[in-house]
Structures are given as structure tokens and as C-alpha cells.
Amino acid sequence: MVLTQARHPQEVFLMIWCHKTIIFVDAKESSTAFELKCIVEGILKQPPDEQGLYKDDQLLDDGKTLGECGFTSQRARPQAPTTVGLAFRADDAFEALCIEPFSSPPELQM
Template sequence: IKPEVATGMEVFLMIRREKTTIFAEAQESSTVLELKRIIQGILKRPPEEQLLFKDDQLLDESKTLRDCGFTSRVAKPEDPALVTLAFREDAFQLLHTHP
């Protein structure tokens, strides 16, 4: 068993958008914006184009993952927590396809 880093405990996340799934790990103390930067490194989409959701609730960029309910108890390597990713144009299309 390795000691945890002073900055916080690790959380394991499964980020999904349509047919794309990304597995990521971060610290509980990381912000949602930092998570968006991880996604940017993989999908090449800037944070301002990304919308991240937990249980259909939009995540605030300034909050930590811990503040959003992602802790090492609920976001484990063998059972990562689900985060839904949408891009701004997805939300725009949804708004205009349902009158």
C-alpha cells in the first residue's frame, strides 16, 4: 500500500461521449477545468467547448472533483465514476431539434 499524496486521493473516471470512452485519473483536489485540460490533450478540443456532466448535472469548472462528489470511495480503479462529455455544438443541436 503506497501512502497517498498530500494533495489528495486519486479518483478514477470514465468519461463518455457517444461512442468515445476515455479513462482518466486525477486527484480529488483537481478542478473540473483541470479535467477538461486532460480531455483536451486527448481529443484536441479546448475546455471552453466541453460540457461535463455527472448524473445530468453540469459540472462547474471552478469546483474540485471532490466538491462534485468524486472521491476515492466512489471513483475506484475497478469501478470508475461516470462523467458524460458533450461539446457546445451538441447542446446547441439538442436545443434546436426539440421544439
């Protein structure tokens, strides 16, 4: 007798960065980039067509799943979420992608 596991969509953990704003999100690998934009819309009140989501400076296709875009449960883990860039539409194009790093804390004096 062979037991098979039911396939369940795997969770991915993402950090969506826009300038100094960071949104932590968990989603399924089977979710589309458009569905991720809808999550962002609920938080930032910007409609999906005004958003550009990026992985490694490449604009994500709204119709592709997160898994197809390279966001897998092996790479986007809770303890090490994967970065997604977010830019908003300015006129006919998206603004330049800008991810500003956190400042480093000052050295502790002993």
C-alpha cells in the same frame, strides 16, 4: 506521542463518455473540473470552453474540485471508475448528452 498522517490528495478514477468514445482518466480529488477538461483537450483536441462535463445530467462547475462535485476516492475506484458525461458546444449551447452503451456479445453456442 500522537502520530498524524500527512493529507495527500486522493486519486479518483473516471470514465469520460461521449457517444461511443470512452476515456479512462485518473486525477486528484483536489483537481478542478476545468483541469479535467484540459486533460480531455490533450486527447480529443477540443478546447475546454467547447466541452461540457456532466455528473448525473448536471453540468459541472469549472471552478469546483472533483471532490466538491462528488467524485471521491471511495466512489471512483480503479476497479469501478465513475462515469462522467461529455458533450461539445454546438452554437450557443451544448449538444444533448449522449452515452451509448456497449453492444452485448452474442450468446455462446455449446
